[in-house]
Amino acid sequence: MSEHFDVAVLGLGPGGEVAADRLLKAGKNVVVFERELIGGECAYWACIPSKTVLRPPEARTEVQRAAGVSGAELDWAATAKYRDYMIRNLDDQAQVDGYIKEGAVVIKDEARITGPGRIQAGDREITAEHIIIATGSDAVIPPLDGIDQITAWTNRETYTTSTLPERAVIIGGSAVGVETATFLARFGVAITLIHRGERLLDREGPRVGELAHQYLQEAGIDIRLATSAVQARREGADSIIELQTRDGDPAGEVAADVVIFGTGRTPRTEGLGFEHAGVTLGDHGEIQIDDHCRAGENTWAIGDVTGIMPFTHVAKYQGRIAADAILGRPHPATYDGIPRVVFTDPEIAGAGLTQEQATKQGIRTIATELDLADAIARPWTYEQDPRGHLGLLADADRKILIGAWAVGPMAGEWIHHASLAIRTQLPIDTLLDQVAQFPTYHEAYQVALEQLDLPLTGSRNVQAGARRNWHTTRPPSPS
Ligand SMILES: Cc1cc2nc3c(=O)[nH]c(=O)nc-3n(C[C@H](O)[C@H](O)[C@H](O)COP(=O)(O)OP(=O)(O)OC[C@H]3O[C@@H](n4cnc5c(N)ncnc54)[C@H](O)[C@@H]3O)c2cc1C
Numbered sequence: 001m002s003e004h005f006d007v008a009v010l011g012l013g014p015g016g017e018v019a020a021d022r023l024l025k026a027g028k029n030v031v032v033f034e035r036e037l038i039g040g041e042c043a044y045w046a047c048i049p050s051k052t053v054l055r056p057p058e059a060r061t062e063v064q065r066a067a068g069v070s071g072a073e074l075d076w077a078a079t080a081k082y083r084d085y086m087i088r089n090l091d092d093q094a095q096v097d098g099y100i101k102e103g104a105v106v107i108k109d110e111a112r113i114t115g116p117g118r119i120q121a122g123d124r125e126i127t128a129e130h131i132i133i134a135t136g137s138d139a140v141i142p143p144l145d146g147i148d149q150i151t152a153w154t155n156r157e158t159y160t161t162s163t164l165p166e167r168a169v170i171i172g173g174s175a176v177g178v179e180t181a182t183f184l185a186r187f188g189v190a191i192t193l194i195h196r197g198e199r200l201l202d203r204e205g206p207r208v209g210e211l212a213h214q215y216l217q218e219a220g221i222d223i224r225l226a227t228s229a230v231q232a233r234r235e236g237a238d239s240i241i242e243l244q245t246r247d248g249d250p251a252g253e254v255a256a257d258v259v260i261f262g263t264g265r266t267p268r269t270e271g272l273g274f275e276h277a278g279v280t281l282g283d284h285g286e287i288q289i290d291d292h293c294r295a296g297e298n299t300w301a302i303g304d305v306t307g308i309m310p311f312t313h314v315a316k317y318q319g320r321i322a323a324d325a326i327l328g329r330p331h332p333a334t335y336d337g338i339p340r341v342v343f344t345d346p347e348i349a350g351a352g353l354t355q356e357q358a359t360k361q362g363i364r365t366i367a368t369e370l371d372l373a374d375a376i377a378r379p380w381t382y383e384q385d386p387r388g389h390l391g392l393l394a395d396a397d398r399k400i401l402i403g404a405w406a407v408g409p410m411a412g413e414w415i416h417h418a419s420l421a422i423r424t425q426l427p428i429d430t431l432l433d434q435v436a437q438f439p440t441y442h443e444a445y446q447v448a449l450e451q452l453d454l455p456l457t458g459s460r461n462v463q464a465g466a467r468r469n470w471h472t473t474r475p476p477s478p479s
């Protein structure tokens with residue numbers, strides 16, 4: 001006999017967890033399925049371990065760059081120990097107990113949809129009024145010839161390893177590749193980063209790629225752009241990757257102890273019977289959803305499996321959207337201005353459109369870029385030889401911000417000012433009236449907005465290119 005529930009949640013990564021929590025709090029009868037660990041990719045193999053191991057090198061850089069403090073040493077054994085604590089030693093028993101305490105039925109097994117509102121997991125059959133699919137994504141490893149011969153890692157091996165290799169080749173110059181290169185290089189691993197695009201982080205604008213390149217190179221990383229991994233082989237203890245240019249010409253080979261793939265992700269949809277719930281898949285296997293995360297009749301999909309914006313914060317947001325729709329208080333999802341942060345050193349952040357995307361949409365734009373060291377005091381009080389850039393993109397007709405990027409210490413924190421402005425379409429006139437705490441990185445927005453040279457209604461606009469002079473409050477320039 002099958003058991004019946006109000007809602008079944010398939011997959012308890014960040015998306016599924018938020019949806020389940022919200023529904024349980026609202027008094028719904030909820031069953032949750034998880035085939036691995038409650039918390040999903042993010043909690044054990046992705047966001048949490050990667051940000052945990054990136055922090056000690058960042059702290060060391062801070063010590064090296066701040067005047068009057070010295071002596072920071074990295075300790076891999078202690079870092080790995082703290083990382084293991086942060087990933088709960090790959091044990092989710094406390095999470096299972098927590099959900100049971102909250103009133104959920106927890107089934108630690110793979111769920112398959114067998115018909116509308118019907119789910120099978122092992123020998124259990126469940127029916128549910130609503131199904132939320134939150135099954136996430138898997139790492140993609142390109143099918144290179146000889147791949148079976150080499151030591152190939154994805155994020156899973158990389159972020160659970162107890163020993164570090166001496167040399168690693170990283171394939172892919174997007175978020176995973178760039179963060180992983182930063183982490184390992186700072187811990188002394190010799191890194192070659194292979195990227196088939198013309199610039200790193202090529203979903204962002206060219207300046208972001210340029211700055212990322214500069215900082216990664218300064219960290220000692222050997223970066224090969226416009227280059228693809230085409231073949232793999234083993235020679236003794238070495239894993240060898242053969243390379244090719246974009247035109248198909250040989251581009252040499254690289255030998256390493258391990259080859260790490262940061263070559264994208266694919267939605268987990270195969271063989272899970274989603275077609276029985278009337279779900280439609282897109283060209284990349286992603287589940288198609290509407291503004292309320294509806295994927296079919298009483299069927300919802302959230303997180304990486306939708307392929308919309310594969311970030312934890314987006315999975316969590318969609319978890320709220322789907323749960324609220326089920327609870328009869330629907331509000332549509334909007335994805336404008338959601339932040340994108342790459343936790344390198346310094347951090348790289350973006351929100352909204354790039355110039356290229358805006359141009360494709362036919363928007364008349366005005367853009368500006370600010371070198372923070374020329375414009376505000378905080379970079380100087382923060383570190384010697386200060387780093388930091390902010391770029392803004394405005395819609396010249398609507399006089400609102402439509403895009404922003406930032407590269408600098410804690411850029412992942414201060415990008416949220418732009419994110420909110422873009423999401424809420426705050427008039428630039430209003431933004432110009434904001435008063436930021438002195439001395440903070442936030443002050444850069446004021447200067448950059450004034451540089452935009454938009455004809456505004458208020459009297460706050462200044463001449464194009466004018467720079468706020470903060471020198472009256474700045475100490476003499478360090479030589
Ligand atoms: C190295 C790395 C670093 C990252 N860092 C960040 C970051 O700093 N910030 C950020 O926002 N994003 C980051 N991401 C992306 C982030 O990890 C994902 O966007 C996020 O995990 C997606 O959440 P989700 O709930 O959709 O899926 P997942 O976290 O993948 O969880 C899905 C869950 O569903 C379970 N499951 C799958 N199929 C079934 C089934 N049939 N039955 C039962 N259970 C099932 C899986 O076991 C899994 O636990 C990173 C990704 C990587 C690879």
Ligand SMILES: NC(=O)c1ccc[n+]([C@@H]2O[C@H](COP(=O)([O-])OP(=O)(O)OC[C@H]3O[C@@H](n4cnc5c(N)ncnc54)[C@H](O)[C@@H]3O)[C@@H](O)[C@H]2O)c1
Pocket residue numbers: 142171172173174175176177179194195196197202227228229230261262263264265309310311340341342343
């Ligand atoms: N801080 C964060 O929020 C964070 C951190 C890491 C990952 N993530 C998310 O996780 C997901 C996966 O990230 P990712 O970096 O693996 O994927 P991605 O899809 O963003 O990038 C993969 C890159 O690998 C390149 N590539 C693929 N095959 C190649 C080959 N054979 N040779 C050379 N280059 C090749 C592609 O051109 C592409 O640029 C992304 O959606 C990302 O947003 C987020």
